[in-house]
Amino acid sequence: MKKATVFLAKYSRILILLLICVGLTLGTENFLVFTNIINVLRQSSMLAIMSLGMMCAMLLGRGVDISIGSTLAFSSCMAAGLLVNQDNPALLIVGILYALFIGVAIGVLNGAMIAYLRLPAILVTFGTREIFRGLTYAIMRGEVVTNLHPAIRYLGGGRLFGEIPMPIVLALLLTVLTALMLKRTRAGRELYLVGANPYSAKFSGIKTNRTIILGFAASGLLSAIAGIIYLGRLGTAEGEIGQAFAFQSIGAVAIGGVSFRGGVGSAWGAIIGALIITLLINGMNLLSVSSYWQGTVNGAIIILAVLIDYFASKRLSEQ
Amino acid sequence: MNIKKLFSRIRLPQTGAVYGIVGLIICFTLMSDKFFTVANFDNIIHQAAVICIIAMCSFQAVLTRQMDLSVGGIAGFCGVIAVQMFNEGMSLALVYLLCIAVGLMFGLFNGILSGYTKISPFIITLGTMGIAESLGMVISGGTVRASSEAFTLLDTGKLWIIPIPAIIVLVLYLVLSFVLKTRPYGIKLYAVGGREESAWASGINVKKIKMSVFINNGMLSAVAGLLLASRLNSANPSQGIGLELDGICGAVLGGTALTGGRGSIWGALLGALALSILRNGLNMIGLSSALQMMVIGFILILILTIDVLRRGEE
Numbered sequence: 001m002k003k004a005t006v007f008l009a010k011y012s013r014i015l016i017l018l019l020i021c022v023g024l025t026l027g028t029e030n031f032l033v034f035t036n037i038i039n040v041l042r043q044s045s046m047l048a049i050m051s052l053g054m055m056c057a058m059l060l061g062r063g064v065d066i067s068i069g070s071t072l073a074f075s076s077c078m079a080a081g082l083l084v085n086q087d088n089p090a091l092l093i094v095g096i097l098y099a100l101f102i103g104v105a106i107g108v109l110n111g112a113m114i115a116y117l118r119l120p121a122i123l124v125t126f127g128t129r130e131i132f133r134g135l136t137y138a139i140m141r142g143e144v145v146t147n148l149h150p151a152i153r154y155l156g157g158g159r160l161f162g163e164i165p166m167p168i169v170l171a172l173l174l175t176v177l178t179a180l181m182l183k184r185t186r187a188g189r190e191l192y193l194v195g196a197n198p199y200s201a202k203f204s205g206i207k208t209n210r211t212i213i214l215g216f217a218a219s220g221l222l223s224a225i226a227g228i229i230y231l232g233r234l235g236t237a238e239g240e241i242g243q244a245f246a247f248q249s250i251g252a253v254a255i256g257g258v259s260f261r262g263g264v265g266s267a268w269g270a271i272i273g274a275l276i277i278t279l280l281i282n283g284m285n286l287l288s289v290s291s292y293w294q295g296t297v298n299g300a301i302i303i304l305a306v307l308i309d310y311f312a313s314k315r316l317s318e319q
Numbered sequence: 320m321n322i323k324k325l326f327s328r329i330r331l332p333q334t335g336a337v338y339g340i341v342g343l344i345i346c347f348t349l350m351s352d353k354f355f356t357v358a359n360f361d362n363i364i365h366q367a368a369v370i371c372i373i374a375m376c377s378f379q380a381v382l383t384r385q386m387d388l389s390v391g392g393i394a395g396f397c398g399v400i401a402v403q404m405f406n407e408g409m410s411l412a413l414v415y416l417l418c419i420a421v422g423l424m425f426g427l428f429n430g431i432l433s434g435y436t437k438i439s440p441f442i443i444t445l446g447t448m449g450i451a452e453s454l455g456m457v458i459s460g461g462t463v464r465a466s467s468e469a470f471t472l473l474d475t476g477k478l479w480i481i482p483i484p485a486i487i488v489l490v491l492y493l494v495l496s497f498v499l500k501t502r503p504y505g506i507k508l509y510a511v512g513g514r515e516e517s518a519w520a521s522g523i524n525v526k527k528i529k530m531s532v533f534i535n536n537g538m539l540s541a542v543a544g545l546l547l548a549s550r551l552n553s554a555n556p557s558q559g560i561g562l563e564l565d566g567i568c569g570a571v572l573g574g575t576a577l578t579g580g581r582g583s584i585w586g587a588l589l590g591a592l593a594l595s596i597l598r599n600g601l602n603m604i605g606l607s608s609a610l611q612m613m614v615i616g617f618i619l620i621l622i623l624t625i626d627v628l629r630r631g632e633e
Contacts, residue, residue, distance in 0.1 A: 063441065113620065117627045120577070122386070122441050124623065126564055130616030137609030247449055250442075260442050292460070295453025302446035306438045 013272045028286040044278035045171035050245045051252040051270040052178045053222030060215045061195040061262015063121030068223040070132040072242035075102040076227030080145040080237035100224045107220025111213035140239035156232020179267035196263030251298045252277045254305035339593040347600035354603045367595035368484030370565050372543040374591035376536040377566035383512045384579030388563045389444040392451035393425045393540040395559030398548030399455040406466045419541045426537020434530030455556025464553040473549040496584050513580030569594050572622050
């Protein structure tokens, strides 16, 4: 009995995912079609990358990073000028590095304020979200950058071997990398330790402030990577992009089993969460439910997931 | 009486908001000749009313060491259903009552979930914010306009020469101030925010107090949503989003400590006023909305930092 409960708790996310898939297969005609499956995976890949970043920030237990949408927009719009179609490949690489640098810099800024000033992450990132969204609008002035480099467009819209869209490949690659970083490297383990118990982490010699900055920097870096892929997919850079990502990825990591108290969660959980959110949106589209319901479903998922997490952990501590 | 003694009698105001208000008024008056006019101050009063009420919500939440991000979402939702019910031909009084009841339901939902479990209210209210906004979209499908000018009564109405929004704000603040100062409930709010364990040990029902804060917030957000909708004579589910940020800014600017248990309601009012004057003035000097976003973001972080430094000194 107890074994069954533990098994269910461990694989409940995959079970939910399968249930949604079975439900959609039975409920609609066009779900279990190769093109639709690829489509769902492609749609979910952006959210998956953002959710990985959100998870890195949330593992620390200091709160969520809601500036990720603005980080995505700011880094990609700043670098867009370098990523246009020209003959110099060095300039392209500089452009990509520039975008990644901006992402990391915003993450470090967030992390430093959260670590050294001991402020709640949600308030700090609320502030930086406004600042960088405003900066993006101020730089772009409502214009769009078009004519991006083919290599960038390949990252967002191209297909590997002519079949698998590149965003899926990149999302998978980043998931494996994040999972390896979290499980195998010292810095990754420290993220979990600081999140689980900051005091004992401090007393066991971990530089907690540095770890917090690292977690938020990872979140910024992943947002910047997602930004470059997003540019490639749209083919243009504009100031509006990425507004919905913060809310969606909080939903994704919540259903993916990342605890809001920190210290619990895995890269694969975040990916499954992103898939569940995208599947629900896709399913609602197939069932021609109004897209206005998306926010309700997303919010309900966040609340349900934290409730399940809360009651499950209460159960475990009682045993 | 010598001058030295006179100066020692003058007590400087405790919150930075007062200096903020005075400084901002001087700055904007110098920068724009349209700022220091009766028409504009009338305008500020109408704009500030919404932020002042939201700041009241944020004040109560921060005082009890919680956070309510759903106030803007609830305000938007209530505005939408108010306009729709008005267009269906309901009387205004009934519309107001039903809206406040809906706000109460949202507050109850937040309150039960975050008062009676140990889940961070951040997350619960973030979810509620999304739900309220999207339900508003489902009901209205976007912006809805009121069918007649009568809907703007709450905004344009005047009692003698005082605009109704100002009266609503003053009455609400007076009531809350009275409750906080003299009623047991107010003292319990401070106690729960100060130290939860001690409050619990001295027989206060901490869970109930925490829940009650969200219920108050739900109803107050409904009032704010009604004011906002009647000012614009239309409603959009998203028009309240972002108010929670202004509210938190206002409350913390007015001296409410983020660690809970300390702060005054009149400070929150001053903070909210300072913020409204800032927003109005930035519009007056013609700053683009992008730059305004940046300024507000900077100020939020600045206020939070000052709050931390102030705590460090004590």
